[in-house]
Amino acid sequence: MPYLDKVYDVAFTPDVTYGVGGVGYVAGQGPARYRDLKLDVYRPLSDDKVLRPALILAFGGAFHRGTKGAEVFEGENPSTAMADYCREFARRGYVCFSIDYRLMQEAPDPGVTPFLLPGQPQNTDRIDFVRNILGLPPCTPQMMADTLEAATDDMTKAVNFVRNRSQAYGVDVTRIVCGGFSAGAGIALNSAFAERAPVAAVVALSGRIAGPTMDVHLTDGATAPAALLFHSEHDLPVILGGIAEMRDHFNRVGIANRFVHVADADHFYRRTATVQRADGKASDVETAMAEFLYDTLRLAGTVTAAA
Template sequence: MKVNVNQPASTQSAGDAFVAKCHEVRVIEDLTYAMAGIQYTVEGGAASYRALQLDVYEPVDDGRALGPALVMACGGAFTRGDRKSDVVPTGEVRNTSASEYCREFARRGYVCFAIDYRLMQEAPDPGWTPTLPPGTLINSDRVNFVRAQEGLMPCTPQMMNNTYEAAADDISQAVAFVRASALRFRIDASRIALAGFSAGATAAMNAAYAQGAGVAAVVALSGRIMLSMAESCILGAPGEPPLLLFVGENDLPSQLQSMVAPVEHIQRVGLVHQLVRIPGANHFYPRTVDVHAESDERTTLESLMALFLHQHLRLSAMR
């Protein structure tokens, strides 16, 4: 475990707590949040287990009261990327890494956790908490595109399903670790948000809604949610976490088409949500990209995310 302090405090006025960036940030690296099975086969189960790790980004303020937490899952098409860097290769528009989102929200006063989860090439154990309804076939176009970039063969449907299930399990365990560590990191356990980019966003939504990870809000950056999963798990019931979805208007057709029916279902059942289409963007975009709020006011993705969490984590009450 490594601890370091960086990122000098902003000269910006504090304004609303948890919106303005007023804190220095302490980073605690390489904490193990769970052990999980890899090299899985149907016949033999997991051949071995490995540590799942996270990095903590916390505001430096020895006198602070309990505050909110943000758990952030990296992207990478279930094939590449990690908690320290999940930016795409040179030649594509670069996204903001999970670690950078964590640093920027820690500056606002959140305790943030950038997490790893098991990837497809590890052959992860899918576990015993099913996310997908039986017989579900997941579109793997984007995954196989990235696998080809990495010199890997296309995945089978079973590989895709196993990894999908394992990632949701891992993120649920990360949330459980954060909740169990609430006193250690001075977190209000009723104000934990879950976010992710791309594959991490998909796994975050699966953990929150299909597995009931117990978070107060969800932010999905270029993620997708299966219609069958949405219909079985998102009911618009009291206590379901509000959802903020970001989608590039020029993302892959399969990505855009797959979101239409689930969003219609979310609207129909009345889940509190906000869908933000990013003009001119594909699957990748930085936290500073311009977006429009529901009021049609122009702002940045990061600022809109901060305001959404401020509202739905009820942070005004924590001043």
């Protein structure tokens, strides 16, 4: 069955430009230059003419490492790269996009659509851990804020790019989903809820949205996208510490949500990692994603047969 089962071969188109972003930014002077922002496209091979749901994913890497094609992980059980999720969900029938976005080392321009409050505190534990690995000094609060604003803008640009070219890619604009892992999950949440990118749902693999951001921007769930949020048993403290706050806030304002616990895993886990379904039965991360999207996007009957 399309969208639940893997019934398609996949066509791959790399390095499509979806926008530009300023880098080499200096406050009061602006960016030194602009660079192209790229994405890779994964499409199911099919002769049918139906418009399909889209999945736009952003890699993790503490805003310092990773690319749209590969990610950098520590530990014995590295996570599945967003490129691999794109490939697997294209096999199910989704049009998938793995995006590049600006990183902290580039000194990205934060843009003119701020969603953070002035001076809003930011947790930088993971960022500084990775900066130490890379031989860099700790980041400043302004560096963190600028990077988060810029990366979130990039996700929003990607969503708008897909919408504007929906006919070319065969995308149903009412069924666009954004998501990602870790830093990528965070920018997807901020894009969907704070910048109000026009998406139907967001999938966050070990990501969070900060309390002050929720208080300002998540006030009415009536028109908000649905959210699927994964966290692992031994996830980063900043992730585990935000679960109850996010769940309580989403429920209070009426945002449709599903929180999924990944057992016996740290911050990094594969798409095949074991999770528990709401009915108590065992499943895995990828299947939980597929079932959530199938239900949330109301995909039953939208494709009658595979090519």
